[in-house]
Amino acid sequence: xxxxxxxxxxxxDEQVKIRGFRIELGEIASAIEVDPSVxxxxxxxxxxxxxxxxxxxxxxxxxxxxxxxxxxxxxISAALPxxxxxxxxxxxxxxxxxxxxxxxxxxxxxxxxxxxxxxxxPETATQRQVAALYARLLGVATVGADDSFVDLGGHSxxxxxxxxxxxxxxxxxxxxxxxxxRGTVAxxxxxxxxxxxxxxxxxxxxxxxxxxxxxxxxxxxxxxxxRRLAETHVFWLPExxxxxxxxxxxxxxxxxxxxxxxxxxxxxxxxxxxxxxSLRLVEILxxxxxxxAGAEIGxxxxxxxxxxxxxxxxxxxxxxxxxxxxxxxxxxxxxxxxSWRVIMQELESRWQSLxxxxxxxxxxTGGGYxxxxxxxxxxxxxxxxxxxxxxxxxxxxxPIGSRRIEPELDREADVAVTVESAxxxxxxxxxxxxxxxxxxxxAAVARTVAQWRRRRGQAAVETLLAVQVSGxxxxxxxxxxxxxxAYPLRVGGTDPLGIGxxxxxxxxxxxxxxxxxxxxxxxxxxxxxxxxxxxLRQYRDPQILLNYLGHDRGFEGDLLRRDxxxxxxxxxxxxxxxxxxxxxxxxxxxxxxxEGPSIGTLWQAVPEVLERSEITELQSIWHEQLGILAKExx
Numbered sequence: 001x002x003x004x005x006x007x008x009x010x011x012x013d014e015q016v017k018i019r020g021f022r023i024e025l026g027e028i029a030s031a032i033e034v035d036p037s038v039x040x041x042x043x044x045x046x047x048x049x050x051x052x053x054x055x056x057x058x059x060x061x062x063x064x065x066x067x068x069x070x071x072x073x074x075x076i077s078a079a080l081p082x083x084x085x086x087x088x089x090x091x092x093x094x095x096x097x098x099x100x101x102x103x104x105x106x107x108x109x110x111x112x113x114x115x116x117x118x119x120x121x122p123e124t125a126t127q128r129q130v131a132a133l134y135a136r137l138l139g140v141a142t143v144g145a146d147d148s149f150v151d152l153g154g155h156s157x158x159x160x161x162x163x164x165x166x167x168x169x170x171x172x173x174x175x176x177x178x179x180x181x182r183g184t185v186a187x188x189x190x191x192x193x194x195x196x197x198x199x200x201x202x203x204x205x206x207x208x209x210x211x212x213x214x215x216x217x218x219x220x221x222x223x224x225x226x227r228r229l230a231e232t233h234v235f236w237l238p239e240x241x242x243x244x245x246x247x248x249x250x251x252x253x254x255x256x257x258x259x260x261x262x263x264x265x266x267x268x269x270x271x272x273x274x275x276x277x278s279l280r281l282v283e284i285l286x287x288x289x290x291x292x293a294g295a296e297i298g299x300x301x302x303x304x305x306x307x308x309x310x311x312x313x314x315x316x317x318x319x320x321x322x323x324x325x326x327x328x329x330x331x332x333x334x335x336x337x338x339s340w341r342v343i344m345q346e347l348e349s350r351w352q353s354l355x356x357x358x359x360x361x362x363x364x365t366g367g368g369y370x371x372x373x374x375x376x377x378x379x380x381x382x383x384x385x386x387x388x389x390x391x392x393x394x395x396x397x398x399p400i401g402s403r404r405i406e407p408e409l410d411r412e413a414d415v416a417v418t419v420e421s422a423x424x425x426x427x428x429x430x431x432x433x434x435x436x437x438x439x440x441x442x443a444a445v446a447r448t449v450a451q452w453r454r455r456r457g458q459a460a461v462e463t464l465l466a467v468q469v470s471g472x473x474x475x476x477x478x479x480x481x482x483x484x485x486a487y488p489l490r491v492g493g494t495d496p497l498g499i500g501x502x503x504x505x506x507x508x509x510x511x512x513x514x515x516x517x518x519x520x521x522x523x524x525x526x527x528x529x530x531x532x533x534x535x536l537r538q539y540r541d542p543q544i545l546l547n548y549l550g551h552d553r554g555f556e557g558d559l560l561r562r563d564x565x566x567x568x569x570x571x572x573x574x575x576x577x578x579x580x581x582x583x584x585x586x587x588x589x590x591x592x593x594x595e596g597p598s599i600g601t602l603w604q605a606v607p608e609v610l611e612r613s614e615i616t617e618l619q620s621i622w623h624e625q626l627g628i629l630a631k632e633x634x
Contacts, residue, residue, distance in 0.1 A: 027084070028055065034075070040095060042057070042058045087154065090111050092109075133169065134154075143185060147184060176305070226332070264333065383525055392490050404543070419601070435509075451497060452621060462492060463544075465542055543584065
């Protein structure tokens with residue numbers, strides 16, 4: 001760009017976006033052409049009512065071969081993530097060609113809806129129930145017992161809806177992969193009947209007493225559908241690890257923490273623990289785990305579904321006879337950043353005990369989420385700080401972008417993400433100042449917003465921030481679950497540029513001290529009490545979220561050695577249907593560099609609200625203000 005930035009604008013080949021995922025059509029075609037019966041493959045996008053956009057593969061055979069569609073489907077299902085699997089296959093004698101020698105896409109025949117020439121009517125009550133669900137979700141008039149969900153146009157997103165519908169109407173859980181792999185009406189009905197009989201006979205799969213969802217979880221599910229909103233970590237494993245050992249370690253940790261084996265009751269806003277542990281370890285043999293990790297992360301994320309009790313996915317990716325890597329994906333509802341430290345330390349401790357031949361220690365924190373949630377529900381009745389929070393939210397807050405965010409409509413699929421880092425010398429001064437980093441960052445945001453509004457001729461008003469905090473104390477330091485919360489705060493006065501850096505930081509410190517009670521009390525009033533929630537819901541969220549994540553400590557033990565690069569090799573937006581709540585989100589992480597610790601920032605905004613050039617300008621102001629704080633404050 002003119003500013004000297006390098007911007008990724010996509011590839012010149014056939015890249016499309018379906019259901020929030022960017023897909024290379026040529027990559028799918030190449031995977032199909034690996035089959036020896038296929039001469040040429042072309043993958044296109046078409047659209048059906050009720051179903052939406054879907055992938056269709058057109059194939060031609062090699063010589064006199066017969067194209068083996070069952071083998072191709074199985075191979076593609078194993079090789080590619082769900083969102084890249086074609087919904088329909090069409091075999092042609094040859095591709096239609098234009099007079100210019102190119103494939104004539106307009107002449108490609110539409111795929112037939114359904115895979116059965118002579119339809120067999122559903123015979124059992126369960127088959128009729130499943131067929132009715134197919135018809136309703138896919139917009140098909142009639143569905144036979146042997147009709148396939150995929151052949152009728154189904155894809156992974158619709159499979160998740162079918163999975164939820166089966167759970168609601170049939171009373172059993174069937175996951176997305178089972179639907180896509182065993183998706184005839186008769187096959188799925190048989191699975192449902194098996195699960196029903198198993199539920200009656202197996203006392204081990206009963207559910208426990210529900211747990212109230214904390215404010216952070218209620219906020220997460222207030223808008224949108226964050227089914228796959230997850231955090232992923234990839235760890236290299238030690239020599240000698242076996243599948244049975246991995247399963248033992250993971251099941252022990254899942255067993256200790258109710259939230260990891262709970263399902264979300266979205267209607268009642270409760271977590272319902274399952275007595276049977278909800279973990280499936282997928283083992284995949286591959287010559288190069290690093291090369292395969294990105295695709296497998298995408299598939300692991302897609303298997304998550306809190307409303308069915310699938311809070312985590314685990315994949316062991318390794319060459320034959322070698323340890324390889326463990327991909328661990330946990331939904332954000334079940335684990336915030338602090339929870340990950342707890343999970344990793346427990347896995348490490350249990351591994352060391354196994355190696356030493358000792359009895360693994362029992363965690364004393366497994367019920368921490370339940371105790372904390374029940375305590376907050378009880379305490380919410382006595383919180384009396386409503387006037388303070390109204391005072392923060394009530395007042396002018398001129399738009400920082402072209403429009404205000406609408407959480408009912410705006411989604412993470414449209415968010416642009418950029419990363420910046422402050423110079424090491426500026427970072428060193430601020431990190432060693434003796435002043436809490438949270439206060440310095442709030443001061444820098446207040447000055448940045450004031451400068452931004454001054455340049456645009458807006459009124460000088462006190463900056464309103466949403467400040468993200470961990471929501472933890474000594475009692476919950478080892479608790480696994482989403483405890484973090486955000487609260488609104490007016491900071492810096494109406495002229496933070498005029499009072500000088502030291503005076504501003506002192507004012508920010510006083511404003512933090514003036515918060516009555518605890519900062520988590522806002523969440524209690526907003527989400528755990530009907531009377532105060534009705535009042536606070538009338539106000540918009542602050543436009544800017546500041547989330548200080550602390551230092552990136554990494555993790556490396558005898559069992560787990562985290563690979564930071566592989567951990568971010570999956571989809572950058574694992575849940576495009578999550579709601580956007582703020583016009584600008586700034587996450588701050590202290591990162592280690594060769595020159596020393598650096599203040600790194602991750603900026604998230606919808607380009608329609610704040611264009612890339614405007615984010616660049618805001619980042620420039622931000623770095624200028626950090627430099628002023630470092631230079632003038634000390």
